[in-house]
Amino acid sequence: MTTEKKDRWVSILITTIFAIITLIALFPIISLLIASLRPASDLMREGLSLFFNPAELTFSNYLSIFSDNGQQYWRWYINSIAISSILIVLSLFFSSMVGYALAMYNFKGRNVLFVLVLFILMIPFEILMLPLYKLMITLGLIDSYLAVMLPLIVAPIAVFFFRQYCIGLPKELMESARIDGCTEYGIFFKIMAPLMGPSFAAMAILQGLTSWNNFLWPLLVLRSSDMFTLPIGLATLLTPYGNNYELLFSGSVLTIVPIIILFLFFQRFFISGLTVGGVKG
Known part of the structure; x- marks a missing residue:
């Protein structure tokens, strides 16, 4: 041969x-x-x-979504989109700033803070849920969107990822910008943030997927059905007294659509963002 x-x-x-x-x-x-x-x-x-x-x-199952039977479903859909969208924006904003600071600035206690980030990253979220739940009760945030988002805004995995990505950015650009009179915030938003585009895209997909599929934490802090997200709402369709399979399966198919759109929108940056962020440092 x-x-x-x-x-x-x-x-x-x-x-x-x-x-x-x-x-x-x-x-x-x-x-x-x-x-x-x-x-x-x-x-x-x-x-x-x-x-x-x-x-x-x-297609009768899909028609049931657009009938009176599916009104609650669209309420859950809007809740999930709103929570995921806000959480993506806030998580990228705060996590990128924390990761950038840990990578680009030398200050006392920097390594200790980074070790703490790694330590929290190794702790399963299920262990942290009880103290977080008690904290939400103390703050009076139970049954609110803020209770769902607050513990996830600064995610350790996002901080670690941005820190590893920023290590590979040239610090000479910061020095040049300082000479030209640019402030530290100006350096980040005008110079460094555009260079971090692939990392933003990669984390937008990962954080969006995490928030969209999040089930256990919203189940703990949400009470009224009008506040439910899609995973919780769809789970309520299966009861000992009857199962709404028409809405369950057709609704589950439609839940895939936002994640596909999110991935298609950021896919050209996704692989490069994961690769660079994973090998630098």
Whole structure:
């Protein structure tokens, strides 16, 4: 066998392996999409399955979202979009400033603060939930959007990521800007922040995905159904007294849309941001 044929067969084998892996990874999404097009009676009788009768597929489940039955669903949808959008902006703003300061400035206690960030990063959030919950009660923030967002605004993983990314930025630009009379805030917002574009894009996707899928913490601090986010709201559709499969599966499919849009918007920066931020320093 010639080298050219050997390389061709190796390429075909690798492509086949990755195609199989891709299908396995997409299996839950494909199953969810098919389930959203099947009648609820079939789902209760047969459950999730890739085997179905094409003649039985219907869009009636999606029509239920736009009926009176789906009004609460759109309320949850708006809540999730609002919380995730605000949290992304605030998290990028504060976390980037903290990471930038830890990387670019020499001050007393800098290494101690960075070790504390790493220490908090190693602690599971489930361990911190009880003291955070008591803090929200003390502040009177239970059943509010602020209670959902406040503990997540300055995320340790985001601080660590921005710190590692900023280490690779040239400090000579800071010195030149100071000579020209630029303030420290001006240096960050006008010079350094534009250079941190890939890191902002990468963390926007990761923080957005984390906030959008967050279930346990909002479940603890939210009380009224009008304040629920999508993960909590969809979970309430499954009860011992009846299951609203029509709204559950079709609504779950629509929850994927904002994350896909977010990724498509920032995808050209995503890989470069993760790569540079991960290897610098």
